[in-house]
Amino acid sequence: MVLDVASGAAQISGALAELTSEVARSVVLVRGSRGSAGSGVIWDQPGLVLTNHHVVPGSTADVTVAGGRRLSARVIRRAPSLDLAALAVDADGLQELAARVGQSDALRVGDLLVAVGNPMGERNAPSLGILASAPQDVLRLSITLRPGNSGGALVNARGEVIGIPHMVTGTGLALAVSTRTVRRFLSSRAEELESEDLRWV
């Protein structure tokens, strides 16, 4: 990488800020019915918000979208073993906020990743990291995440969502559910996922 140090770093810095604010449009604050809180992502399908199973223990949740609008949501599908839940939100204007969803399988070890979520109650805080090992159903990340990042957006350098962070496994290490797994979760029939504990609700 041959970059003029000052302008190269400033460009990267500015680009990360731009990426964060773009991704933040798609990130919601999710409050579960039993006092749990985490993040969610407005998916690229009408009325759909993706989050982690463990963020929404009950059948309903409360979703705050960019701009502060609070909407009520129903859990329409969950897979505890994948730590995924799908929420239906009945509201106008979500289309403009939907995330661009990318291909987690195209990632390479070392690729730059940014997680945007609501860690410790802060809205839309970015964390910078890389992909730590070859992409699989679950992505291993070299990144520092905190409680509240769960269910948020993990994006590649182009701002496309390629995973949903769900677990911190050590200092500077975290796991995310890949979009490969999210696609399987969304498109499978219930019986195909039965062995993986998929529940219709």
Add this chain to the structure above:
Amino acid sequence: MYATAVQPYTCSMPLSDSASGVLASLSDDLAHAVSLAAQSVVAVHGRRRFPASGLAWRDDQVVTASHVLERDTDLSITTPDGAQHQARLVGRDPSSDLAVLSLPSATLTKVQRAEPSATQPGQLALAVGRPGTPEPIASFGAISSLGGAWRTAQGGLLDAYIRADVALLPGLSGGALVDVNGRLLGMLSAHIAGGDPVAIPAASIDGIVDRLVSGVSLRRAFLGISTQPVELQEVLRQRLGIQQTLGLMLLGLEPGAPAEGAGLLLGDIILSIGGRAIEDGEALQMALGPAAVGHPTQIQLIRGGALLHVDVVPAPRPN
């Protein structure tokens, strides 16, 4: 069916081309750095748990962390192409957590090194390992500090270190700390600094590898003394004509050890060993490296207010 019944949104708000380009290019650079470094990072099989990592030091030689080898025989490595090769332990130095393996049957891609003088705190760094996985593993951070002589958790003395805030993924020990071009800065060990991500710089590894390969003992020199730094009175320094403000007073002498044999006494204040001023315990340790073993060495000391010279032959440190 929920998801298959509806058409996806067409997304209208992509990131600007310039921002996307800058970040995509950084992402490419990082992925390329990992991939370049990984060509010279092998998996090392020498323990019951999952494999650790190693660095292709020469065409037929791998450097790894000593602590990942639970045995001296039945060792093997997996090269980046997936082939497994028998490896022979050439030597190991647990105190600096380094081991050298030779591979008669493999031709390795030697590590490419970074220019040491260009390395600075704040630069981005990647940790790259290969714990038996087909693809390498990597973590990312910045160089936190570069330091001089230090003592490892195992009591070894190394002349330099590189500390980086990279996550130590399981199996990264023996792996590479590299710059953003994928060039080697040093070998990572989760062991030598009590779990902190610290790398032994490539230049330091060279010296240890040379000694391990030539079969020279890495046991440190031993005098059999315990000491404490003491201040040297101004009036005493003036009388003796010395500049040094601190010396090491002998508080203990091990029976039968070289210092006692040479006639040192409790209360003697050591000023220098082999011409090197000794003002603290670190300096004493530096003077007692493996090279000092078996060589007559002059100790300058103060006894009863007078300067005295004593010759001593340091022994290898007992295990």
